Amino acid sequence: MKNFRSKICKLMSLMLVSLMLAAVTVFSVSGCGKVVEEIDSNKTQLYIEYYSGGLGSSWLDAAEADFEAKYNDIQVIITKTDKATSMQVQDLQSQKPSAQIYYGVDSIYYQAINNGDVADLTDILDRKPDGDTGLTVKEKILDFDLWSRAGSKINSEGIYMLPHSDSFFGQVFDYDTFVENGWIEFAANTEQVKNELTAQGITFEVDAITDRLIFKSSTNVTNYEDGDYIAACGKDLKYGTYDDGQPQTWAEYMALLETIKNSGWKGFIWTKKYSPFYSQPVSAAMLYQLLGEDGLKTYKKFNGSFVDTLGTFGEVGATITVTPETGYKVYQMPEVKQTIQYAKDTYMNSAYYNEDSLNTDTDHKAAQNKFLLSYKKDDPEEGKFIKPTAFLFEGSWWENEAKPTFQMIAEEGQVGRGYGERDYRYMFIPKMPGQKGTQYYIIGQGCGGMVVSSKQSAELLKISKDFIVFSLQDKYLKMAQLDTGVPKPYKTNMTEEDYKKLTPFGRFLSEMVNDTKNVRIYRDSVEFYTEPMNYLSGKPDNGTFVTKVTSGANAGVYTALDTGLERLTVDEFFNGIAENYSPEAWAGYYNLVREYYE
Amino acid sequence: MKKVIKQTTKKYLFVWSVLIYPTILFLIFYVGVNLNSFALAFQKIDAVTSVRTWIWFDNFKLFFKMLAEDLQLQRSVINSLKTYILCFVISFPLMILFSFYVYKNFFLSKVFRLVLMVPAVVSSFIMGLLFQKFVQVGMPAFFLQYFDKEIPNFMRDSRYTFGTTIFYAIWISFSSSILLIPNAMKEVPEEVIESAELDGVGFFKELWFMTIPLISPTLTTLIVVGISGIFSNVGPVHMFYMYSAYPEVYNVGYYILVKTMTESTYTLYPQLATMGIMFTLVLAPVTIAVKVILEKYSPFEERKKKNNSKAVMRVRRNEAK
Numbered sequence: 038m039k040n041f042r043s044k045i046c047k048l049m050s051l052m053l054v055s056l057m058l059a060a061v062t063v064f065s066v067s068g069c070g071k072v073v074e075e076i077d078s079n080k081t082q083l084y085i086e087y088y089s090g091g092l093g094s095s096w097l098d099a100a101e102a103d104f105e106a107k108y109n110d111i112q113v114i115i116t117k118t119d120k121a122t123s124m125q126v127q128d129l130q131s132q133k134p135s136a137q138i139y140y141g142v143d144s145i146y147y148q149a150i151n152n153g154d155v156a157d158l159t160d161i162l163d164r165k166p167d168g169d170t171g172l173t174v175k176e177k178i179l180d181f182d183l184w185s186r187a188g189s190k191i192n193s194e195g196i197y198m199l200p201h202s203d204s205f206f207g208q209v210f211d212y213d214t215f216v217e218n219g220w221i222e223f224a225a226n227t228e229q230v231k232n233e234l235t236a237q238g239i240t241f242e243v244d245a246i247t248d249r250l251i252f253k254s255s256t257n258v259t260n261y262e263d264g265d266y267i268a269a270c271g272k273d274l275k276y277g278t279y280d281d282g283q284p285q286t287w288a289e290y291m292a293l294l295e296t297i298k299n300s301g302w303k304g305f306i307w308t309k310k311y312s313p314f315y316s317q318p319v320s321a322a323m324l325y326q327l328l329g330e331d332g333l334k335t336y337k338k339f340n341g342s343f344v345d346t347l348g349t350f351g352e353v354g355a356t357i358t359v360t361p362e363t364g365y366k367v368y369q370m371p372e373v374k375q376t377i378q379y380a381k382d383t384y385m386n387s388a389y390y391n392e393d394s395l396n397t398d399t400d401h402k403a404a405q406n407k408f409l410l411s412y413k414k415d416d417p418e419e420g421k422f423i424k425p426t427a428f429l430f431e432g433s434w435w436e437n438e439a440k441p442t443f444q445m446i447a448e449e450g451q452v453g454r455g456y457g458e459r460d461y462r463y464m465f466i467p468k469m470p471g472q473k474g475t476q477y478y479i480i481g482q483g484c485g486g487m488v489v490s491s492k493q494s495a496e497l498l499k500i501s502k503d504f505i506v507f508s509l510q511d512k513y514l515k516m517a518q519l520d521t522g523v524p525k526p527y528k529t530n531m532t533e534e535d536y537k538k539l540t541p542f543g544r545f546l547s548e549m550v551n552d553t554k555n556v557r558i559y560r561d562s563v564e565f566y567t568e569p570m571n572y573l574s575g576k577p578d579n580g581t582f583v584t585k586v587t588s589g590a591n592a593g594v595y596t597a598l599d600t601g602l603e604r605l606t607v608d609e610f611f612n613g614i615a616e617n618y619s620p621e622a623w624a625g626y627y628n629l630v631r632e633y634y635e
Numbered sequence: 636m637k638k639v640i641k642q643t644t645k646k647y648l649f650v651w652s653v654l655i656y657p658t659i660l661f662l663i664f665y666v667g668v669n670l671n672s673f674a675l676a677f678q679k680i681d682a683v684t685s686v687r688t689w690i691w692f693d694n695f696k697l698f699f700k701m702l703a704e705d706l707q708l709q710r711s712v713i714n715s716l717k718t719y720i721l722c723f724v725i726s727f728p729l730m731i732l733f734s735f736y737v738y739k740n741f742f743l744s745k746v747f748r749l750v751l752m753v754p755a756v757v758s759s760f761i762m763g764l765l766f767q768k769f770v771q772v773g774m775p776a777f778f779l780q781y782f783d784k785e786i787p788n789f790m791r792d793s794r795y796t797f798g799t800t801i802f803y804a805i806w807i808s809f810s811s812s813i814l815l816i817p818n819a820m821k822e823v824p825e826e827v828i829e830s831a832e833l834d835g836v837g838f839f840k841e842l843w844f845m846t847i848p849l850i851s852p853t854l855t856t857l858i859v860v861g862i863s864g865i866f867s868n869v870g871p872v873h874m875f876y877m878y879s880a881y882p883e884v885y886n887v888g889y890y891i892l893v894k895t896m897t898e899s900t901y902t903l904y905p906q907l908a909t910m911g912i913m914f915t916l917v918l919a920p921v922t923i924a925v926k927v928i929l930e931k932y933s934p935f936e937e938r939k940k941k942n943n944s945k946a947v948m949r950v951r952r953n954e955a956k
Binding site for chain 1: 681682683684685706707710764767768771772788790791793875876877878879881882883885897898902903
């Protein structure tokens with residue numbers, strides 16, 4: 038018996054040790070499930086860590102292959118991960134980082150930048166990825182001023198981070214549905230409009246029944262096809278572009294919402310589950326548009342002045358000066374209250390929102406589905422479960438993300454509603470009373486950066502920089518955009534053929550990003566880390582619309598407009614922001630930053 | 636000598652090969668993490684360099700300031716206590732009653748067992764989602780269709796949100812207890828029960844005077860574990876509301892979670908670590924005291940003592956003989 042037990046023990050031990058060894062071998066060889074490239078000992082290895090989210094990686098794979106072909110003594114090894122940037126920063130802070138180049142999901146590298154963990158990339162800004170006739174890296178970067186501030190040290194020295202990806206938020210609508218329902222602003226049949234169309238090289242005819250203008254052809258590129266109704270031009274004053282047919286004033290926008298409601302549709306849907314990430318950018322766009330560039334500078338830098346039209350700080354109409362020490366005052370700027378009011382009037386108005394938006398079980402994919410399945414409203418079976426909804430608050434990647442739903446819809450016989458078939462666009466915030474901004478504001482959230490580790494040999498550092506310049510060639514930037522529809526934060530030379538490969542939403546994004554005269558992309562998440570008062574103070578980063586109600590049934594802290602405005606009045610919300618950012622609370626934040634500088 | 640060493644090696648190889656992995660995990664993820672947390676409570680983290688410096692008791696002073704001024708923290712503390720007390724008062728007796736029902740194999744007991752066990756088998760995420768759908772979509776539609784009555788949204792209306800989370804917590808807690816308690820009840824000697832039944836002991840008397848005392852070690856464990864988690868349990872709040880819960884449903888576990896996840900830097904971590912230590916300091920003596928009291932006055936322990944003393948007497952008698 039004893040012998041038998043001993044044998045069993047031995048056998049079990051062997052089995053267990055073998056299993057553990059096998060597990061160790063499997064994990065080390067496979068890299069926990071990832072296929073790892075075999076190391077070529079005759080080549081120099083360049084390791085890249087790439088955040089592989091919804092923005093694709095085919096462009097990087099192509100750049101890798103071409104780079105290896107060009108420099109046959111270098112092997113590029115890309116690890117695609119879903120690591121948060123904070124994890125990458127920890128890796129960069131270690132003695133021996135696991136990669137040379139890091140691509141992040143966002144741009145929160147300030148610790149690595151200020152600690153000298155990443156290399157200065159200033160020298161590559163003047164290099165020309167597309168050859169001598171092309172643009173320099175610096176010229177290619179969209180909003181270089183922002184990225185140079187975000188990429189430099191606190192003392193403004195150097196540029197240690199370059200942009201890698203862009204993503205925007207807004208209210209998505211189906212332009213085709215809006216045309217079908219007559220919800221867009223059609224071009225008026227007037228002599229002035231006709232002259233403008235002719236001047237733009239557009240031929241048209243007049244629909245005798247509706248009195249609308251019908252597109253026939255154009256000498257320039259437009260987003261119309263023969264037979265389409267021509268919509269009123271937008272801020273760019275051109276017909277057949279991304280911003281056509283949208284309401285231009287707040288009154289028109291409110292009238293549109295009323296029309297939508299009266300048609301039996303709901304106005305808005307979004308996911309409150311991930312509040313405030315989906316609805317807040319819409320309100321932020323309202324606020325920033327109201328503030329304009331000067332007001333925004335005061336608001337974001339806690340430095341400047343504003344006119345206190347509400348009399349919050351005493352006399353109505355007094356000019357209030359804001360310094361970093363009294364930065365809490367910006368949260369009481371009249372535009373903040375105006376924004377809260379507009380949120381309450383529009384997407385937080387029970388007459389307009391789809392009730393499911395406020396349900397805790399509606400995540401972003403459920404919101405997408407509800408929006409996309411609006412067309413089933415008249416279906417005899419499924420129609421009773423459908424609340425058709427006109428606007429979806431979503432990020433620029435949503436169409437790519439919703440591919441399975443598009444596929445399902447197409448498989449159900451609605452091929453015309455499959456992926457890339459419908460003309461989805463963002464509806465801009467129209468001109469609001471008292472607004473100081475002259476452009477449409479769109480909020481950029483989760484814009485990714487790329488950095489190069491400084492802890493490497495001079496040779497590898499050179500190779501890393503070479504690779505970055507190489508990968509910024511127009512063909513790779515375009516490839517990334519064509520793959521996902523989302524443009525990278527670089528200027529590209531998109532041809533007409535390229536545009537045709539994009540979905541209508543992809544084309545919309547491209548046109549929007551390139552119209553820097555009329556559209557202000559405010560990359561909020563990048564901007565946040567250019568101001569030390571934000572990240573050195575320990576101030577919560579969900580910032581703008583955090584309110585504190587100190588008494589009553591609704592007492593407590595509300596971290597988002599959609600959660601708060603369900604219960605609070607506009608005044609309660611606005612006054613609660615003052616409670617949250619009290620002078621005492623602000624003094625705590627300010628002192629932390631001051632301590633750092635001292 | 637060599638043979639002895641070889642035999643000892645053989646003997647312990649299996650034991651060590653089994654223990655080494657969990658021991659490493661324990662050292663890293665329990666000992667290491669807690670030591671780090673403890674050290675953090677006395678430190679400050681530089682927002683840029685992440686360098687930690689010792690500031691000793693500053694975080695503790697800040698904690699008391701927060702406790703005095705932070706409305707949300709105060710509410711979280713109250714809610715955590717309320718949650719435990721309510722769950723204990725409502726859930727504990729019901730758990731015992733249902734378990735006894737199942738243990739006695741009464742009418743439909745297997746069905747009850749299956750129904751109550753489902754949440755333990757199905758992923759908690761799925762259960763949470765089903766519950767949310769039922770409360771926010773199914774139930775209102777049902778009342779509207781069959782009673783023509785609009786009911787409030789129990790997960791959004793401030794009058795009901797906290798109650799809903801409590802209800803869910805109680806319901807979910809049934810699933811684990813329905814596995815645990817009946818199995819403990821099965822350990823009650825059959826002859827004792829049979830004898831009691833012959834003496835005409837009824838359902839409630841059997842439960843009160845025999846079963847509960849005999850399973851008291853299991854019940855003690857459940858109570859002690861519950862108390863130790865009062866300030867760390869998040870409950871269903873995160874699952875229902877992610878990071879934007881209504882203020883009235885906050886508890887301490889959720890408060891710390893939200894602060895950790897929505898903070899842009901690590902600078903707040905020391906304060907949160909301090910909070911953890913302070914709540915542990917409050918709760919640890921309570922937990923230990925409850926454990927000691929329950930064990931001391933447990934009928935099971937008394938019976939054990941009596942049995943032990945009887946055994947000692949028997950041995951002495953034999954020795955005397």
